[in-house]
Amino acid sequence: MRDFLPEDVRRREYVIGVIKEVYERYGFEPLETPAVENIETLMGKYGEEGNQLIFKILKRGVHESTGEADLALRYDLTVPLARVVAEYRDKLPKFFKRYQIQPVWRADRPARGRFREFYQCDVDVLGSKSMVVEAEICAAASEVLTALDFTDFTIRLNHRQVLTGLLKKFGIAHDKESEALVAIDKREKTGDAGVFKELMLRGVPKDAAFKTQAFFTRTSKLNEDYQDVVGALGSEAREKIVTSVNEQVNGALLSQLKEDLSEDEVVQKGLTELESIINLTKANGSAPRIRIDPGLARGLSYYTGAIMEISVAGIGSLGGGGRYDNLVGMFLGQDVPACGFSLGLERIIVVMTERGMFPLNLMSSPADVMVTIWNEDSIDESIALAHDLRSAGLRVDLYPEADKVSKQFKYASSRGIRFVLVLGDDERARGEVAIKDMGSGEQRSLRRWEVAPVIRDWRLD
Amino acid sequence: MRDFLPEDVRRREYVIGVIKEVYERYGFEPLETPAVENIETLMGKYGEEGNQLIFKILKRGVHESTGEADLALRYDLTVPLARVVAEYRDKLPKFFKRYQIQPVWRADRPARGRFREFYQCDVDVLGSKSMVVEAEICAAASEVLTALDFTDFTIRLNHRQVLTGLLKKFGIAHDKESEALVAIDKREKTGDAGVFKELMLRGVPKDAAFKTQAFFTRTSKLNEDYQDVVGALGSEAREKIVTSVNEQVNGALLSQLKEDLSEDEVVQKGLTELESIINLTKANGSAPRIRIDPGLARGLSYYTGAIMEISVAGIGSLGGGGRYDNLVGMFLGQDVPACGFSLGLERIIVVMTERGMFPLNLMSSPADVMVTIWNEDSIDESIALAHDLRSAGLRVDLYPEADKVSKQFKYASSRGIRFVLVLGDDERARGEVAIKDMGSGEQRSLRRWEVAPVIRDWRLD
Numbered sequence: 071m072r073d074f075l076p077e078d079v080r081r082r083e084y085v086i087g088v089i090k091e092v093y094e095r096y097g098f099e100p101l102e103t104p105a106v107e108n109i110e111t112l113m114g115k116y117g118e119e120g121n122q123l124i125f126k127i128l129k130r131g132v133h134e135s136t137g138e139a140d141l142a143l144r145y146d147l148t149v150p151l152a153r154v155v156a157e158y159r160d161k162l163p164k165f166f167k168r169y170q171i172q173p174v175w176r177a178d179r180p181a182r183g184r185f186r187e188f189y190q191c192d193v194d195v196l197g198s199k200s201m202v203v204e205a206e207i208c209a210a211a212s213e214v215l216t217a218l219d220f221t222d223f224t225i226r227l228n229h230r231q232v233l234t235g236l237l238k239k240f241g242i243a244h245d246k247e248s249e250a251l252v253a254i255d256k257r258e259k260t261g262d263a264g265v266f267k268e269l270m271l272r273g274v275p276k277d278a279a280f281k282t283q284a285f286f287t288r289t290s291k292l293n294e295d296y297q298d299v300v301g302a303l304g305s306e307a308r309e310k311i312v313t314s315v316n317e318q319v320n321g322a323l324l325s326q327l328k329e330d331l332s333e334d335e336v337v338q339k340g341l342t343e344l345e346s347i348i349n350l351t352k353a354n355g356s357a358p359r360i361r362i363d364p365g366l367a368r369g370l371s372y373y374t375g376a377i378m379e380i381s382v383a384g385i386g387s388l389g390g391g392g393r394y395d396n397l398v399g400m401f402l403g404q405d406v407p408a409c410g411f412s413l414g415l416e417r418i419i420v421v422m423t424e425r426g427m428f429p430l431n432l433m434s435s436p437a438d439v440m441v442t443i444w445n446e447d448s449i450d451e452s453i454a455l456a457h458d459l460r461s462a463g464l465r466v467d468l469y470p471e472a473d474k475v476s477k478q479f480k481y482a483s484s485r486g487i488r489f490v491l492v493l494g495d496d497e498r499a500r501g502e503v504a505i506k507d508m509g510s511g512e513q514r515s516l517r518r519w520e521v522a523p524v525i526r527d528w529r530l531d
Numbered sequence: 532m533r534d535f536l537p538e539d540v541r542r543r544e545y546v547i548g549v550i551k552e553v554y555e556r557y558g559f560e561p562l563e564t565p566a567v568e569n570i571e572t573l574m575g576k577y578g579e580e581g582n583q584l585i586f587k588i589l590k591r592g593v594h595e596s597t598g599e600a601d602l603a604l605r606y607d608l609t610v611p612l613a614r615v616v617a618e619y620r621d622k623l624p625k626f627f628k629r630y631q632i633q634p635v636w637r638a639d640r641p642a643r644g645r646f647r648e649f650y651q652c653d654v655d656v657l658g659s660k661s662m663v664v665e666a667e668i669c670a671a672a673s674e675v676l677t678a679l680d681f682t683d684f685t686i687r688l689n690h691r692q693v694l695t696g697l698l699k700k701f702g703i704a705h706d707k708e709s710e711a712l713v714a715i716d717k718r719e720k721t722g723d724a725g726v727f728k729e730l731m732l733r734g735v736p737k738d739a740a741f742k743t744q745a746f747f748t749r750t751s752k753l754n755e756d757y758q759d760v761v762g763a764l765g766s767e768a769r770e771k772i773v774t775s776v777n778e779q780v781n782g783a784l785l786s787q788l789k790e791d792l793s794e795d796e797v798v799q800k801g802l803t804e805l806e807s808i809i810n811l812t813k814a815n816g817s818a819p820r821i822r823i824d825p826g827l828a829r830g831l832s833y834y835t836g837a838i839m840e841i842s843v844a845g846i847g848s849l850g851g852g853g854r855y856d857n858l859v860g861m862f863l864g865q866d867v868p869a870c871g872f873s874l875g876l877e878r879i880i881v882v883m884t885e886r887g888m889f890p891l892n893l894m895s896s897p898a899d900v901m902v903t904i905w906n907e908d909s910i911d912e913s914i915a916l917a918h919d920l921r922s923a924g925l926r927v928d929l930y931p932e933a934d935k936v937s938k939q940f941k942y943a944s945s946r947g948i949r950f951v952l953v954l955g956d957d958e959r960a961r962g963e964v965a966i967k968d969m970g971s972g973e974q975r976s977l978r979r980w981e982v983a984p985v986i987r988d989w990r991l992d
Contacts, residue, residue, distance in 0.1 A: 071565035073615050075622065076629070079561035095921045097928030102541035104532035104648045105566055105604075105634065125567070128600050130638040137598015139589050143566075154534050161536065163946055165931060167897075168537070177591040187565045192647040198931040208930060210917065353914035359655045370762065436628075437558040449663060453814035456784060457670065460556045467558030468667060469658040470626060478694070485624055 071187040076436065077409055081419055081428055082189075086171055088217045088293040089413065093169040094288060096210040102170040103150040105175075109142045110311050115149050115400075119373060123176045142504050147192040148372075148410065151405065155196055155275030156401035162435065165197040171415070173245070179528040185416060191389075204305055204376050204393065205350035207411045211380060213354040213390060214413065219427050224316075225359045228366035229344050230392070235337030236285065239280055239330070242269075250274060251367040262287045266273035278449065289323060289364050306442045306448035313358035319364045320348055327364065343376060372397045378411070385421055388395065389413035435486035437467035442492050451493050455503065455518070489525055532648040537897065542880055542889055543650075547632055549678045550652050550874065554630040557671040559654050562629040564611040566636075570603045576610050578832060584637045602710075604636040608653040609833075609858065609871065616657055618864035626658040632876070646877060650762035652850075662804055665837050665854065666811035670871045672841060672850060673817040675874065680888050684849065685777075687821045687840045689827035690805050691853070693788060696798030697746065697825065700791070704965030711735060711743065712828040723748045750784065750825050774819035781809055784823045804837060833858045839872070842864065842967075846882055850874035896947035898928035900986050903939040903953050911953050915980070916964065923983035944969055950986055 074082060090100070107322060112124055114336040126139035144150055147170045155166060161162055171191045174437050180186055195203045208225055215223050233334040234252075236249060242250050255267035260268060269279035324345060331337040344362060368377045368390055375393030384386060392412030398406040422428055441456045449472065467487060469478045475492060481488045491506040503521055506513040516524060535543065551561075573585055587600035594601075605611055608631045616627060632652045641647055654671060656664045669686055672813055676684050694715075695708060703711050714729035716784055721729060730740035733944060786804060792798040805823060812818040829838045829851055836854030843849060852872030853901045859867040902917045904910050910933065917929040936953060943951045953965040964982055967974040976986060 071567055073565065073619070074563040075619065076560035076562060079563050082563075085563070095924070095926050097901075097926060099897045100535075100541075100544070101537060102535040102540050104534065106532055106636070106648065122592065125591070125602070126595070127604075128587045128589055128598070130586070131583065134587070135598075137589070137596075138613035141586070158534070161871035163941065167928070175567070187567065195931070200931040202904070202914065202929065202931040205914060206931070213921075219683070231992070263871075350911060350914055353911035354918040427912075436560045440558075450811060453663065453666060453811055456817040460674075463556070465556050465558060467628070468663065470661040470663040470667070481625065512721065 072185060074161065080425070082415070085156070085218065085415060085418055086189075086191070089091065089171065089214050090169070090413075092214045092217055093193055095171070095212060096167075096193075096206060096213075098169040098227070099169045101151070101154065102172060103144065103147075103154060103170070105144055105173070106141045107144055107150060109139055109155070111153055112142050112145055113512060116145055120145065121176055123173050125177055136365070144172070145176060146174050146521070147172060147263060147412070148191050148194070148394070151192070151194055151196075151410075152398045152401050152408075155398050155406060159402065163197075165195060167195045169193045184254060189415040191415050191431070192410055194408060194409045196406050199395070200378075200405040201346040201350060202223040203409045204343075205354060205356075207391065207409060208347070208351050208360065208378065209356040211352040211391075211411050211413060212359050215388065218418065218422065220382065220388075223350065223359065223380050223382045224361050225356065226363040226366045226381060227344060227347065227360050228363055228377050229340040229375045230375060230377055231336050231340035232331070232344070232364070235331050235340070236327075237282070239334070240281040240285065242274055242282065246272070246274055248371065250282070254282070254365050255367040257290075257365050262290060262389065285428075286365050316361050317356060320360065323362045323364065336362060340375070347376060367390060375460075376409070379414075388417055437465045437485075437487050439464060439489040439491060440469060440478075440482040440487045440505045441465040442469050442475055442482075442490060443472045444475070444493050444495070444498075446472045448493055448498065455491065455493060455521075458518070459465045459525075460520055462526070464522060464525055470528045479506070479508075488528070493522065533646060542884070543876070545662070546679065546876060546879055546883070547652070550632065550675050550876075551630070553675045553678055554654055554671060557654075557667060557674075558629075559628045559630040559671070562631045563633060564605065564608075564610070564615060564631070566605055566634070567602045568605055568614070570600055572614055573603050573606055573610060576833075577606055579607065586636050586638055588687045605633070606637060607904075608633060608873070609655070609855070610961040612653070612655055612657075612871075613859045613862050613869075616859050616867060620863065624655060624658075628654070628656045630654045643752055650876040652874040652876050653852075653871055655869060657867050660856070660868040662807040662811060662837075664870045665804075665808045665818065665832070665839075666817075666825065667817060668852065668870060669742050669808070669839065670815040670817040670822065671813050672852075672872050673820050676841065676849065679879065679883065681843065681849075684820065684841050684843045685822050686817065687827045687842060688805060688808065688821050688825055690801040691794070691834045691838055692797050692801035693805070693825070694827060694828060696792050696795045696801070697788075698743070700741040700795070701746065703735055704783060705737055707733070709832065715743070715747065715826050716828040717868065718747060718826050719749075721750060745824050773847060777819060777822050781821065781823045783904075785823065788825065796811070800834070808837060815860050829853060837870070843882065848875070849878055849882070863901065890965050896949065898926045898948050900925060900950040900952060901928040901930060901943040901948045902938075903930050903936055903943075903951060904933045905936070905954050905959075907933045909954055909959065912959060916952065916954060917981075919979070920983055920986075923987070924988055925983060938967075940967070949989070 109126060110510055113121055113313040121139055121487040124145050128134055129138050129140050131135060173187050173189050175187050178186060193207060212225060237247055237250055250269060255273060256268060258264050266279050266283040269282060273424050314393060324341060324343060328341055348357060351360055359437060364439040366377060366379055372394045373392040373393045375391035379390035380388045389412055395407045396405055398408060438503040441452050443452045456466045459466045479490055488508055490506045490508060494504060497515060501518060502515045503518055504515050570587060584605040585606050588602040589595055590597060590599050590601050592859060632650060634650050635650050639645060639647060654668060673686060697713050698708055699879055711730060711732040714726055714733060715731060718726050726747055727740050727744040745770050776989035785802060789802055796919060809818060812821055827838060827840055833855045834853040835856045840851035841849045849884055854870040856868045857866055859869055902913050906912045917927045920927045940951055949969055951967045951969060953964060958965050958976060962979060963976045964979055965976050967976060
């Protein structure tokens with residue numbers, strides 16, 4: 071787990087600020103839940119591996135010595151949401167649109183870019199089965215990344231029911247479905263041939279494994295052709311082409327799937343939903359980002375409909391989500407349709423740092439100006455000057471001791487503070503302040519009332 | 532532990548926003564530390580009671596069954612700060628001025644206004660023994676409360692070394708000191724006579740207990756006279772009088788203490804520091820708030836110098852702090868002077884809610900405007916309208932289903948959304964939008980491009 075020093079916090083707050091601003095414009099409201107949940111709320115919701123990775127809290131007081139746990143740290147933001155919806159049903163609107171940006175904890179082995187405490191940024195809409203929800207969520211997540219200056223991302227879209235139908239058609243039995251999904255999820259790492267091997271290893275019959283592999287080879291051929299076309303283009307032309315190619319690939323895939331799985335009603339409904347999402351996103355501008363990917367599986371078992379993931383070329387996933395119409399029912403005893411999306415804050419920050427995407431002024435100094443202390447007798451005058459400038463809205467550091475002035479200048483310089491003010495005997499006698507611009511080295515005297523406007527002008531430059 | 536629904540989050544974020552803004556103007560920088568610390572970092576830092584109240588986390592994996600804990604939840608923000616300073620010494624400036632606003636966890640029995648998860652808002656300055664630090668901290672905390680619209684608060688100021696000297700003079704042995712501090716701390720609840728009783732109960736000799744009680748009766752007499760004078764005044768006159776009375780009471784108390792404890796050098800140094808703080812705060816405007824209170828003890832044992840607490844009449848403490856020059860040394864093996872102040876976010880929010888101090892627009896609706904859906908065929912037009920208005924910076928909710936329009940209006944009304952837009956067949960044919968002002972009931976048609984400016988104008992009203 072990590073400490074965030076000031077510069078880190080500023081980076082994080084910048085990203086979180088953008089996410090909040092976009093989500094608020096989409097009519098999402100903030101929710102916060104406690105870090106600690108009852109252990110029964112969490113256990114059994116994330117599979118066997120999840121149970122292992124949950125941080126469990128010892129009972130307190132006389133029960134401490136039992137070694138038993140009754141509480142646990144939040145593992146994601148979706149299960150707490152489901153609990154909240156069940157608990158506050160009457161206080162919440164029919165369509166509950168919330169965003170939540172808080173840390174979660176997993177006892178994973180730490181690795182590069184993977185931490186045991188990390189933030190999730192979730193949006194979810196509860197209460198509607200309409201595909202308008204999926205379209206809104208795709209647009210909102212897409213707009214967050216655009217606002218952060220990402221240009222090269224794709225929203226991969228698939229449907230759990232379509233995936234299930236496909237596997238059934240290929241001859242994969244229901245009890246091997248989740249094993250098969252894992253193999254398919256690894257496709258980007260293992261390649262198409264690897265999928266075949268992995269399926270066999272996991273006990274899928276040869277014939278079924280072969281059909282599955284053949285299908286994904288065929289669909290990924292479409293993707294490769296697409297990459298070839300797009301890769302050859304300049305960045306301006308690319309935008310237009312991506313839109314049109316995405317549209318063609320999506321159309322081709324959907325009709326192929328419709329034909330291949332024409333006898334399966336559940337699949338047909340899923341395909342209609344995907345079509346509907348693509349059509350609706352044409353109205354909100356996110357359609358050009360969307361690409362149907364029949365191989366997108368997403369690990370979590372609670373998804374029931376559309377699933378999506380945002381990927382950046384050469385980087386991988388920055389977030390994902392989907393529809394889960396049954397999860398709230400586990401708490402409420404009555405199903406509430408739901409669909410959500412989670413952005414990976416840590417991943418976004420890592421990529422933005424590597425690519426130099428943060429605004430320059432974020433990295434600036436802790437203060438606009440530093441006030442020095444001339445000597446013991448004039449400390450109060452330095453304090454008063456700092457006070458006036460703060461009242462004028464400036465961020466002011468005050469050197470706390472009557473050290474040698476040269477030492478104070480050195481300190482300001484090491485802190486990257488642009489202006490340093492000195493109230494020497496002469497300046498005080500004249501009601502003036504000496505100001506040094508540490509950038510240009512220029513030094514001059516100003517009347518006291520001129521100081522704030524001069525520094526404010528510089529800030530606006 | 533509590534869930535914060537949207538309205539609660541908005542209140543909290545408003546207060547946190549004000550605190551950050553003020554602290555940044557004072558040159559403090561943000562720090563964040565993980566919720567979880569190694570258990571050895573926390574144990575033994577908060578006394579025996581503290582050890583009991585720490586939430587401890589079970590070892591994971593094969594060690595889970597041992598029932599042992601190796602991690603624990605953050606109990607305050609000061610010990611993690613000390614750890615950070617020891618760990619990152621070389622990366623931090625000579626004077627490290629940080630603020631930190633994060634939750635802490637204590638396994639206290641929950642009570643009204645006391646929670647097991649609560650936020651602390653800390654500022655600390657590390658690296659200087661100068662009383663300029665105390666003066667800056669008093670001013671910053673005072674400015675936060677003023678910015679939140681508190682007018683009736685007092686900064687009570689005392690000094691640990693003065694307190695120790697007093698107790699010694701009264702005949703309270705060193706090993707009874709912390710017991711005596713608890714009795715004195717309870718003075719507001721038990722009254723002066725109660726202090727005597729409590730001291731006796733805790734094994735302080737009768738003579739010492741009597742002297743202690745007599746002293747606090749005398750000093751609190753000064754306070755009562757002060758309350759009588761101030762209570763009789765109108766609010767405008769009060770401000771001036773408070774300033775002058777505080778100055779007189781402070782002066783009287785300091786000279787009395789100087790005389791009473793003239794033989795104790797350590798105490799004299801403490802008194803000089805208090806005088807110095809009062810003089811320096813005259814330059815930053817917080818002096819009128821400061822009142823010397825020789826009975827202020829503050830629970831934590833790590834304070835070494837000035838201690839302070841902000842109280843509101845009839846409410847009690849909203850925060851407190853002081854100098855602790857030895858705590859960092861416990862981690863670093865080398866002392867680093869330090870002084871800090873912690874504001875109680877939960878308490879501030881409770882008081883502000885009771886007194887109706889939150890700005891009205893905070894309680895407003897989740898969106899500026901809601902777009903309805905006329906019928907299945909025009910969903911995309913509603914989505915496009917919502918998209919345009921969001922791009923224009925408005926907060927827009929989109930009803931997700933093609934329900935009866937009357938039902939959609941009812942929903943907007945229940946959500947407190949001011950404007951509702953309808954794209955009926957006629958409006959669409961004319962390139963217009965029907966807008967209903969749910970406040971006045973007025974409905975009219977606008978050209979599409981007029982919608983955003985009309986709503987924006989209303990927002991600015």
